[in-house]
Amino acid sequence: MQAILEILRRASAEEAPHWEQFPYETADENETVATALVRLNEVLCAAGKNPIRWECSCLQKKCGACAMVISGKPMLACDAKLTDVQKHGAVRIEPLRKFPVITDLIVDRSILFENLRTLSVWLEQAVIAQGDRAALAYDASRCLQCGCCLEICPNFCPGGSFFGMAGFAPAARLIAELPKAQRDALCKAYRAHIYEGCGKSLACRNICPAGIDIEHLMVNTNAAAVWKLPWRK
Ligand code: SF4
Ligand code: SF4
Ligand code: FES
Secondary structure, three states: OEEEEEEEEOOOOOOOOEEEEEEEEOOOOOOEHHHHHHHHHHHHHHOOOOOOOOOOOOOOOOOOOOEEEEOOEEEEHHHOEHHHHOEOOEEEEEOOOOOOEEEOOEEOOHHHHHHHHHHOOOOOOOOOOOOHHHHHHHHHHOOOOOOHHHHHOOOOOOOOOOOHHHHHHHHHHHHHHOOHHHOHHHHHHHHHHHHOOOOOOOOOOOOOOOOOOHHHHHHHHHHHHHHOOHHHO
16 A cells, blocks of 8 residues: 655644655555554655654553554554555544643643652552452553543643543542542542533543543543432442
């Protein structure tokens, strides 16, 4: 397959972004955007040109580092097959737009981790989730902190008091795991930084590359943290 890779580039945060086009031929039909970026960079480096800067670690949909906007949709580059994302022979690749761009496709997502610190989503001691709460905790634990859900969320802006689904998932995990007597402070933070800011539009429902069932998790977490329904003890 032949495609044009259109990549939004900038050398530094101070520079205005510009599009660059690269004709590209895939090695096989299952090639991903991540593989294409690796192969393209080999060609650019061999020609003495600047490679495309982007982040990756696992290349197996496990670290979230390679999140970017591909043909208009936030995705993991290592999970985006070129044949699925090309439109009219072109694949447009941009950095996530809710975070400051450092260079090319690399963004600064440190606000995500500051938000987790504000929520205090860590355990002081080991706990074992009971019953159906264990399944909820497991689902929530699969969050990669990739930021894809924040890209399409109409209510999230970095630095705001609403932390979006990237804050929701780790909080939901702990609310499911902790016994009721130990989660008052977390539930208070959850109401302030997640529940009250979320418009419940569920635009984020089908975007999570980890496949977290956001709707199911949200219903159950709200029942425990906001409505305090008796079966959520
Ligand atoms: S439900 Fe809507 S407002 Fe809430 S996190 Fe998802 S996209 Fe954002
Ligand atoms: S909830 Fe899903 S889309 Fe959002 S940060 Fe976590 S893994 Fe990424
Ligand atoms: S490189 Fe780890 S999720 Fe893509």
